[in-house]
Structures are given as C-alpha cells and as structure tokens.
Amino acid sequence: MSKHHVSATINGESVEFLCETQQTLLDTLRDEIGLTGSKEGCASGDCGACSVIVDGKLMCSCLILACEMDGSTITTIEGIAQGDHLHPIQQKFLEHAALQCGFCTPGLIVASKALLDENPNPTEEEARYWLAGNLCRCTGYDKVIRAVMDAASVMRGEKAA
C-alpha cells in the first residue's frame, strides 16, 4: 500500500505529510515534520511526554496513528507560545523552577494548557489528577503544581503576570 496523504492543521498552519499506517502521530511529528518538542518517553501512553491537543482534546501522540489525523487540528508544545511571547504557563514554569531536566516539560505544559482551557480554576487536587498521566522524575511535582496554579490565577486575571 502506498503512503497515506494527510492534511492537518498543526499549530495554526496547514501541513501536508505522507505517512505509513504504523507511524504514530509522534513519529511523524518528530521524524517527518521536524517538531521534536514532543518527546518519546515510553511509546505506550504511560508517561505523557508526547502530549498534544487534537481537536481540543488532550492526547498522547504516541497512541494516535498519523493517518487518522486527516482534517484534524493539532497543537504541540511548539505552538503554545505566541511568537516570542511565552504563554503564562511557560512563564510560570520558568519562574517557579518547575523543570529540572526539562524532558517531561513540553508534555506537562501542553497538558496544563488543556487543563486550564477546560477548567480555569482547578483545585490543587484537580490539577494533580489531571496531570497524573505526565510523569516527572526530577521535581516531585511540587513546583510543577505551584506553577500551574499560579498560571491559572494569572490567566483568570486575578494576578499580574
């Protein structure tokens, strides 16, 4: 079978690519499109380092076939900042030192954005459960959760950035 031709919107831009059936969205983002911000930590949906937002829903790009994506709208970590203006979540991750090695960080930021898009005022417990699919081995999650809660208050307009 020949390769699949897929048209999708990635980070606001129309993208066309060819893929084989078994290629995951993650493989395609990283190896074909050159968006290496989404990471492969497990390839089984257990670590969340490859998190992307597809048609408004948070997903693991390692558990999606690229050929399913025809007509989809995808946001990756590369699409979170607006130009050189960081998203409040990115800014708060920096201010709170919510990253050490930084490998899980893209997935955590994408997942946090999906959280705050859906629930602008989460409790700490809601944030922890929402992010339970994003493993971080460096931080113990403390500063990650603080950064997300702080970003949420900035995005609600309760606090200056």
Added chain:
Amino acid sequence: MNYIPSDLKVVGTRPIRPDGVEKVTGRAQFGADMRVAGMIWGKVLRSPHAHAKILSIDTSKAEKLPGVRAVVTSKDLPHIANEEAFVGEGPMNFRDLSRNCLAWDKALYEGHAIAAVAANSQAIADAAIALIDVKYEVLPYVIDVEDAMADNAPILHEDLFTAGVEPKPTKPSNIAKKVVFRKGDPDAGFKDADVIVEGRYTTQPVHQAYIEPHACVCSYNSDGQVTIYSSSQGHFMVRAYCAKLLGLNISNIRAVAMEIGGGFGGKTLVYLEPVAIALSKKSGRPVKMQMTRDEVFRASGPTSGATIEVKLGAKKDGTIVAAQEILKYQAGAFPGSPIGPGCMCGFAMYDIPNVDVVGYDVVSNRPKVAAYRAPGAPISSWAVECAVDDLARKLGVDPIALREQNGARNGTKTHYGPTHQNIGFLATLEAAKNHAHWKAPLKPGQGRGIACGFWFNIGGESSAGCHIAEDGTVVAVSGNPDIGGSRASIGMMVAEVLGVPAEKVRTIIPDTSSIGFSFLTGGSRVTFATGMAATQAAERVVEDLKRRAAQIWEIPVEAVEWKDGQAVPAGSNAGAFEPLDIAAIATKAGRTGGPIGAEVSLNAQGAGPGFGVHIVDVEVDHETGAVKILRYTAIQDVGKAIHPSYVEGQIQGGAAQGIGWALNEEYIYDKNGKMDNAGFLDYRVPVASDMPMIEAVMVEIPNPRHPFGARGVGEVPIIPPMAAIGNAIRSATGLRMHDLPMSPPKVRAALDAVAPKMAAE
C-alpha cells in the same frame, strides 16, 4: 577567595535559568532529537534468556535484507583484558563494560545485548533483528542475592574469585568482593549494652526511571575521527569509555553533550554509543540509536536489591555503644554494586565507639547495576534508620532526641576513616525538632515517622571558563552536562564574582574538544567542583580586568579595585577616574592585550558532607493496605544554596523518588528469570496525584572549602524517605515493615498476620 560572609547580590537569588526558555518551548535538543545528514538507524538484539551460553550467531539473513547496512556482534569490538580504571563514580572494569555492551560467550541476563543492526529505517532494523539466528544453550540462572551466594548457585563467571578474603579462594563464586569496616571492639560493645535491637531488611532493585530513554548519534570517519552526540552524565566519560572499548585515541573522539532528560546516576555508563560507533564504522554512515522504555528497564542499570542485617546496642541512658551491619548487594551481571558507600553511609551519622560492618558485592542474572542517587546509601540507611527508631521506642525516648544524643558532630571519627569537620547534622536535627510539622497533632489512624540521611559528597576534576564578549557580556563554560540546573548555579557564581546581574552571563556546555577534562556529573559534585573552577576563572578575569583598567588609567594595578562590576580607583591616592565597567574595558581589549577570558582546570577537594532529616505523616487503609502520604517535610544542610529554587527542587525530587522506592517501585521477575514489569504501567513511579507538596527546608551551614559555602545537595534527599515512611507506618499501625516496597499487598498481609481476626470482620 572566599565569599562566605560577603553581602551577596546574585548567589542566593532565584533568576530564570539560562536554558529555561528553550526547554519550555520544546526547542531544547535532547539525545533523540539529533539528526545528521545521511543518518541511519541502529537497533539491538537482546537475549531472551536470563543465563545462556551463546553457541553461534548467524547474521547472514539479516545482512541480506534490503536496507540493512551493517550488523555487529562482540567480534566487531576489540578483545579487552580484565582491567580496572577510574573514570566513573567507581572503578570500572572495561572488559565487563564491553561485554555489557555486546555479550561475548554468554548472555548473563534477559535483555543482554547480543548483536546490533544498522539499517535505512527503524522498521528495517527491527525486521533485521528478527532475522538474526542465535543458538543458545540455556543455563540455570540465579536472581536473588542470597541464592546467588549459596554454595550450589549457578556461577556467572568462572574467573570470578571473591576479593577481600584471605586466603584467596580457589573456587569461583558469585561473591565478587567482601568489604569490612571495623572500629573499636564491637563484641565488647554489645556485651556492654543494656538494650539491643536488631532486624533483617530487604530491598528490591529500583530503576532511576529518567523519562528520557538513552539515545545517541555516532559518526565514524574513515580517518578514525569520531563524533558522538548523546545525552549522558558526562561527555568526557562517554569519550573515554568509547575510546577504551573501541581502541581509539581519546583525542580523535569529539563528544557533544545533548540535553539530558534525567540521569540520577543511571547515565554514568555507556550502552549504545560504542555499538553505534561500531555500526557507523562498518556501514560508513552516521548511526542513530535510541532505547525503547522496555530496553531501558531490561538493559540499563537499576540500583541493587539487597538484604541488610542490622543490630544496635545502647546503654539505658540512650548512648549507642555498638553497631553492626551485614549488607549483601546485588551487582547485576557484573561486579560493581555500590556496596562501598552502603557500608560507609549507614552509621556515618552517629558517633558510635564500636562498629562492625561487612558488605558483599554479589553478581546475579540481572542487568548490571548503575549508580542511583547516593548509590548504596539509601539501602543501608533503610535498615539503620528503622533500627534507630526501634531503639528509641524500646528506650522510650524521642527519636530526634536519641539522634541528637548520638549524632555525629565536628570531630567525630567515622567508622570508615574520615573525621567529620564543619558538618551540620545537629543543626538539621534542631531544625526538624523546631519545625511546625514535628509538633502538629495527628488524627487517629495516622502515623508520623522521621529518618535521617548522610552522603559524603565528592569533588574531583573539573574545568570551567569565563569569557568576556566584545560588548562586555559574559559567557561561562562548564565541562559538565547540566542535569538539573547547574548552568544556572555556575552562571550565578560567575556573575557574583564579576559583579554583574545573572542575566548578563550565558552558561553553556562545550563539547569535549573545546574545554578541559571534567569528571562526570554525579555524586552531587558539579555546583561544588565545577562551580569552584568557574569561580576561579571569573576571579582571573577580574584580575585581568583590573590590569586592563590600570593600563587605561596608567596607574599601578594595585591602585585598582573591582566593585559592583566596575573598576574603580582604590582610594583618592589612586587618582580620580570615572569607573570602567566590563563593556568599557572590553571595547578596548584589543589595545590592552587582546581577548579577555580564563579557563580553570582543577581537582576540587573538601566537598562537605550533607545531612538530611525527613518527617512524614501517613495514613494506612487497613482493608487494602494502601499507604497515603499526607504531609512531607525534608530538612537538609545545603551549605549555601546558590539558586535556592533548584536546591529545593533537588530535595523535593529526591524525596519523591524515595517515596516511590518506599511504596511501589520494584523489579518483578517471572519464573523464567525475565523481568515482568518493564514499563511505566507496572513499574510504578509516583504520579502527581500520589504526592503532597514537599516542604524543603534548607539549613545553611557553609562549607568553608567552597568559595560560596556550597555542599552537594542532590544525593541526600533520597536516603531518608524509605525509613521515614516505614517508621510512620509503624507509628500508625504498630507494624514494623521489613521489606521494600511497602506495597499494599505486603502491608495488608502484615496487618492480617498480627490481627487475624480483622480479615474476617
């Protein structure tokens, strides 16, 4: 120069790290993100057997598969003699390392690399792996440490004879080494004791479980020049090990440190790089390799599982008069468990006159262990800190008071040799005693535990530099891969010395051909040792800047002072000149002697030991055995926190790993000696919803051997959690758990054993 009492402007603040933005935007390049022109893909064939003789390897079918460009086995690597050298955190036997990268005559664990393929795509490489025909003679295997020590155990290495025993054994054994530390007269000490507690404890191997799998791109040119792009805890380590394993000149290898997605000690060895170089040499193409998560678990190093027997003897007044520990550590398939630090650390926190410690380094059919955060110490302290808690209960005294009474202080001679100087253990205990957590009331069914940890910390060989750009901004260079924020701390120390804001300094990690040798990133040494080199480099630059200013002003250099980032005349006698800042001096550099910069290579000594005290509250579900962590406080003597946020982060992250070790993490083997949980689904690291906030409390007792007083901080926080949680479970339920992990089935079984009625209720 020593800045400890100074009024510091940068050190101790919390600027945004220099590599931060590229990490929150997805631009940072980790090992697997690297691509080079003409690159092909390598994959490894791994042993399905725990222990087997390799009778033959037929690669002909794989070689014929279209798209396959090279197949290698151990025959493609030089045969290396049994030789030990110090390049990593401990002695390294390069013959064993080579055999771990590609098996010689035997597969020694499930997952052991047997052969490797390079092909045009990952899919072709995978298909080719399946076409390699290996004939094995399956051998009896041994997994458990005490089984491996038994007389009738299957022997892994016919040429392994126990070191450290006299006379030298004549029969091969799985016991690679016996370690003994003895102080005073332990037998007399126990005779003299009024109270004795003892216990036997076990741990299972746990993996560092960094989220980034090992990955590299290696390119071998026909002239013998090699470039390696990989994520590791030491690109100089990668360079040296690859040179050794492939018989190359070190200077012909250029290793580039990609961003590293977590290491915790686990990336202090090479697994893929030598194989990728061999494949590149054979194929004539750059070769990229990356492990799957399954391979990370099966084939890269966890830390040891162990059994520990501990015994403490004390007088009625609480004075500990004798201590004994017998430690048996799994090394995996090759010698090299962290038995040494295990033997050193357990009792090093206490001033005990009579100590007897015996340790065994034992091979078995598991992956070769690698360092994991304070290698060896958490295992030893798990047993000792539980025993200290039992002793406090038996004596009826407060566990902090007992530790204060017996705690090491300046001048205490450890059982392994050194005498403690400038340590902060008592101050750390004091902070714990005064912390609100220690005094907070508990609800019924809840329990509180406390435990301590010690790590000696290391210094070692480091190189760092400081260069002034033409516009007066600053580049700092560090010879160590940054695994948790060391670029930030090094840049801050340089900024402090130069008197400029942290943002004016950009810190980078050059490749191995662009900076002097640096020992690997491990043992919590980088902010201490490489930071010391960077500080000295910046001081040399300040001296040079003063000299340039003196030249511009035409006054003696002694008449110039460096203040707040500017050269100023030293007093009115020096003359009246407008201050010159770095930019002003830099623009005139061409006329005052050329470019301004310095690089310092040193061997740092005097890493101050670190001590931690952790307090934890738990709640135990008696029906399911589940243990919930309610509150966690980690107190640590950090010397001086250069960037307090990242120091807190180290403490929090280490505690979280310890919580995972305590409650759920373990290697599980099936009845065929194969790992049964090689994935994040069933190797259960803590997730965000498992954790409370972890309050990190920094006690700052400066280390006088570091210009800013820093101590290594990364290792200590993984040591206390297991015993702290075990002690909290004991406080909540009355049960003393002896086996890690304290997983729900084990806790429920222990509860049922003491209250058989409960199950029926």
Added chain:
Amino acid sequence: MPTLNYAAPTSVDDAVKLLAGSSGLAKVLSGGTDLLVQLRSGRLKPELIVDTKKIPGIIGISGSAEAGFTIGAATPGAVVEAHAGLNKAWPGVVEALDLIGSTQIQGRCSLAGNLCNASPAADSVPALFAAAAIAVVVGPNGRREVPVEQIPIAPGRTSLAKGEFILEFKLPPRPAHSSDAYLRFIPRTEMDIAVVGCGISLTLDANGTCTAARVSLGAVAPTVLLVQAAADALIGHKLDADTLAKLDAAAQAACKPIDDKRGTIVYRTKVAGVLARRVAAIAFDRAAGKPVVHTH
C-alpha cells in the same frame, strides 16, 4: 516487509465489508489506546486497521434515563464524562470509564475498545455488566443485540465473529431510586491497571430496601464476573452490617484470581470483598438520593 493497511469507512456496510473481506487479521480502531500499544510491542500483527470513527452515530450519546441511553461505541471517555444526564442516571458507568488511564487516554478511549480488548481488569466493563448494558453488534449477518457479559469470553478474546463490531451500547431505562457505583483498587492513585474492580447497580424501594441489584467484579477471574450470589445478598435488604458482611463473603467466594505482578490470589480475594462493601454503600446512598462526594 508486510504492509499494514488502513481504512476509515464512512458507513457500517463498508466497515463490515472491509473487516469481513480481510484475508489476514483485521482490527477495529476506535480509541486505539490498547491497539497502538499492541502494535508497537509486536504482540499483534494485523493486516488491516479499520478506523470506525467516521461511521455516523458511532460517536455520541442519545436518549434519557427514563427511555434508556444509547452511547456510540467509539465515544471518547471525556465526552461521556461531560454528559450531565449520564452522570445523573449512571454515575457508576461514568466513573468507571473515567478511571481508564490518564486525561490523555480519556481523550480517546472508548467503551467498545475497553470491552473488546477483553481484559479481565478493564475498568468500564464491570460497570457495564452491572448496568445490564446491551451491545449493538453489526456484521455480515446484520445487526444483533447482545448482553455485554456475553462479549468477552477469555483474556483477549471476544464472542464477536469475523466482520462484526460494536456500533453502540444501550443502557436500560432507569426506574426511580436506582443508581450505580464503581471502585477499583490500584497501588497508586492513577495510571494503574485495576488489581480488583467492582461495579454495582441497584434499585431501592421507598424504604431503602434493595429490590434489584447486579454486582460485577473485575480482575479476579479470566473474564469480568457477574456475581449473582453477591446480588442476592443485597436484594431484599437494607444497607446494614449484616448485608455488607454477606456481600463481602459472596464476592470473595466468587473470586478465581491469579497471582501476578499486580496482586496475589489472597490479596485480590480479600480486596474484592472490601470493594464490594464500599461500592454497595455508595450505590445505596446514590439511589436513596443522598449526596455522595465524588473523590478520586
């Protein structure tokens, strides 16, 4: 190398033709959260993947508590969880689906995938069993309605014939004073496979006496179990210590678990009894209209 084909048909007929006409293994892709892991590990080597998500009606929820709900087989967990009517009438089904994997998995995972993966530990399956859900199966011989408990027959195996797949699930009309609940035990708070799962659906009379109940246990046998003896322990009784003790004993008696990396026989059996009691208490409270705080 063998090629793997992919098709995304837009009608039931086309999907059935593709599945039935495949010479090798053909797999249905709905959420893909199990299928892709199996593909990656090499455990499954299909020749064809049929993505059913473009079939009209396979995603979405219709109906009401009184008339009965219909849930499209490929409806993602996140969509089910956002449905107010289902949350009110079938909180147990919703919470069971919600427990599958992470937020990321919730964006994709489906009831049909969870059922057809045929794992005894699947979280949504005990809740569906307890709910007496009906699977609407389509295939070469047309459409048939099958009680969900007849779909899985062994670990990884279903009763579906070649060419068949599930189009939707029907939940029966809900009488007054009815509710359900699901709990599972896992070592962590998230991201694990159930060591034991338990779903209970029941109806009370005006006095709080149970008039109908279905009790289901997961991960304690080769397939999810429907435990009649446990239901019998509840029917005709109020929520009291004696009833709970009998329920616990009946649940434990039904267990035929294995020792594996996730739990031991002894542990799983004990916890099955514990969960049955806890789930019954929640379901009774919900059916009686008492507020139940939903915690993770």
